[in-house]
Amino acid sequence: MNAVIRPTESLAGILFVALDLGGTTWKLACSTTRESEPRIRTIRARDLQGLLEEIAVAKRRFDLRADASVRSCYEAGREGFWLHRALCAHGVANVVVDPSSIAVDRRARRAKTDRIDATALLRQLMNAGAGDRRGWREVHVPSVDVEADRHLQREWEACKSDRNRVRTRIYSLLATQGVRLRLTRRFLEQLGIVRLWDGTAVPPGLVARLTREWRHYEQIDARRRELLEARRVRVEETSDRVADQVRHLTRLRGIGPNGALTLSTELFAWRRFTNGRQIGACVGLTPTPYRSDQHVHEQGISRSGNRRVRALSVELAWKWLLWQPRSALSRWFHERFGQHRRARRIGIVALARKLLIALWRYLMTNAIPEGAVVRA
Numbered sequence: 366m367n368a369v370i371r372p373t374e375s376l377a378g379i380l381f382v383a384l385d386l387g388g389t390t391w392k393l394a395c396s397t398t399r400e401s402e403p404r405i406r407t408i409r410a411r412d413l414q415g416l417l418e419e420i421a422v423a424k425r426r427f428d429l430r431a432d433a434s435v436r437s438c439y440e441a442g443r444e445g446f447w448l449h450r451a452l453c454a455h456g457v458a459n460v461v462v463d464p465s466s467i468a469v470d471r472r473a474r475r476a477k478t479d480r481i482d483a484t485a486l487l488r489q490l491m492n493a494g495a496g497d498r499r500g501w502r503e504v505h506v507p508s509v510d511v512e513a514d515r516h517l518q519r520e521w522e523a524c525k526s527d528r529n530r531v532r533t534r535i536y537s538l539l540a541t542q543g544v545r546l547r548l549t550r551r552f553l554e555q556l557g558i559v560r561l562w563d564g565t566a567v568p569p570g571l572v573a574r575l576t577r578e579w580r581h582y583e584q585i586d587a588r589r590r591e592l593l594e595a596r597r598v599r600v601e602e603t604s605d606r607v608a609d610q611v612r613h614l615t616r617l618r619g620i621g622p623n624g625a626l627t628l629s630t631e632l633f634a635w636r637r638f639t640n641g642r643q644i645g646a647c648v649g650l651t652p653t654p655y656r657s658d659q660h661v662h663e664q665g666i667s668r669s670g671n672r673r674v675r676a677l678s679v680e681l682a683w684k685w686l687l688w689q690p691r692s693a694l695s696r697w698f699h700e701r702f703g704q705h706r707r708a709r710r711i712g713i714v715a716l717a718r719k720l721l722i723a724l725w726r727y728l729m730t731n732a733i734p735e736g737a738v739v740r741a
Contacts, residue, residue, distance in 0.1 A: 376494055380429055382420060382457075383487035384439040385479045386410070386448075394483035395423040399491050403484055411444075413451055420457070438490045440464040441504045449506055462486070465669065466502035511635040514607060517599060518626045521592045522673075528585045535578050542567060552579055596626065607634045610728055617727075618738045619688030624681050631674050632721075633728055641722035648675050650718040666714055678717040685720055693735035694719055 376398070385392040389410050396403040404423055408415040424433055437452055437459045452459040467489060469475070493501045532548060539546055543562050546555050556575060559567060567575075600611045600622055607629045614625035638644050645651045649670040655662050668675065686695050694716060702712035723734040733739060 376491065378429060378433055379494070380420065380424055380427065380433055380435045381487060381491050381494065382423070382435060382437040383483050383490055384416075384437060384448075385483040385486065386439055386442060386444050387479060388443075390479075391416070392479040392483040393419055394480075394487040395420075395427075396487060396491070397427045397429070399488065399495075403487050405480055405483065413448075417455060434458065436460075436490065436494060438462050438486060440467070440486070446506050446512065450509070460490075461504040461506055462489075463502040463504055463669075466500060468500035505636065507635055511630075514634075515630045517592070517595060518623075518630055519673075521589075521596060521623075524585060524589050524592055528582070528589055531578060531582045531585060535575060535582065538571065538575060538578070542571070548579075548582065596622065600626065610634055613728060614724065616739050617689075617724075617734075618740060619684045620681065620724075624677055624684075627673060627677050628724065631671055633725060638725060641718075641725070644721050644725055645718045647671065648678060648718075648721060650675065650678065650714060650721070674721075678721050679713060682713050682717040682720050685716070689734075689737050692737045694723065696736070 379397065381396055383394045385394075387410060391408050391410055391412070393406045393408065393416070394403040395406070404426060406419050408419060420435055421431070424431060424435075435457045437457050439448065439459075439461065441461050441463060446461065449459050449461050467486070469485075489501055492498075535548065536545075544559055544567070546552060546559065549555075553576060556567060556572060561567065600608055607626070610629040610633055611622060611625040614620050614628065615622055632644075632647070636647065638647070642651075646667075647670045649666060649668045649672070651667050653664040653667050655664050685692070686698060689695055697719075698712055698716045702708040720734075726732050727734060
């Protein structure tokens with residue numbers, strides 16, 4: 366699905382199209398050479414037929430053959446990858462660009478319009494086609510099946526977040542009256558008999574709101590149980606790459622179904638790596654040094670790539686120290702960073718990167734991390 370832009374000796378006879386996607390309109394910038402002024406057009410958002418017609422008109426405008434090659438790009442965002450798949454299906458060599466990799470003017474007050482953004486993206490696309498890939502990073506587009514396979518785990522994470530949010534709101538509303546109740550099945554019954562500091566009942570308006578919040582909480586909790594069962598079926602009763610990797614990862618102490626399913630669907634099941642550096646860069650756990658003249662310091666990790674895997678990897682690193690204390694990775698961490706609190710917070714990121722690489726090797730070659738304990 367990825368139409369990677371390759372440098373070519375000649376860009377003649379190729380139509381370059383850059384898309385700036387908005388919520389109501391799309392801006393198109395078309396050109397064939399970097400020296401000419403681009404052709405700018407505006408179409409309705411998500412009008413695929415109108416987009417293809419504008420590409421056909423641009424070919425005639427620049428005296429190109431009807432079957433001339435077309436290279437297009439747009440920034441990754443709310444539209445996702447459906448447009449990429451649609452353009453590729455119509456013979457367009459499209460790429461999705463990481464917006465954070467595109468160089469922009471750093472002045473405090475710079476002009477920014479859809480026309481300017483589309484023109485700048487078009488220049489970057491043509492430079493990449495000519496071999497200059499500075500400030501250009503393409504997104505790896507997953508297949509339809511791979512993208513759909515992520516929704517179960519992502520829905521579980523969203524449901525868990527919603528449940529915690531409603532739970533906290535109920536506790537906060539009760540705290541404003543100096544009341545503390547447990548969220549059990551008898552919550553509404555206890556709400557009706559509890560008394561405030563002066564012996565009076567909870568105000569009717571607050572009771573009504575808490576009742577509605579409790580009903581909302583019950584709905585979310587029922588959805589959570591449904592997702593738990595769906596996730597169990599997904600892991601235990603199917604036989605594909607994701608399920609096999611989850612079962613393989615959960616053999617290691619310290620890694621549960623939640624972390625294993627996220628690692629598999631977001632990273633290991635569909636991405637192909639050749640070395641550990643690629644994994645660290647994909648997740649955003651690589652260092653970003655700053656060296657300019659006499660100024661030398663470390664800015665921390667890059668934080669690029671998949672934020673879900675990055676946050677999970679740090680959590681798994683702490684769990685690894687707890688459940689795998691005799692492993693080589695845990696011994697390396699304690700020898701290197703000791704008990705110093707600040708050093709440990711920095712070192713856990715390095716351990717997370719090493720752990721991801723070790724888990725990748727474990728899945729690829731079945732090489733158990735040195736000293737790790739495997740469940741029976």
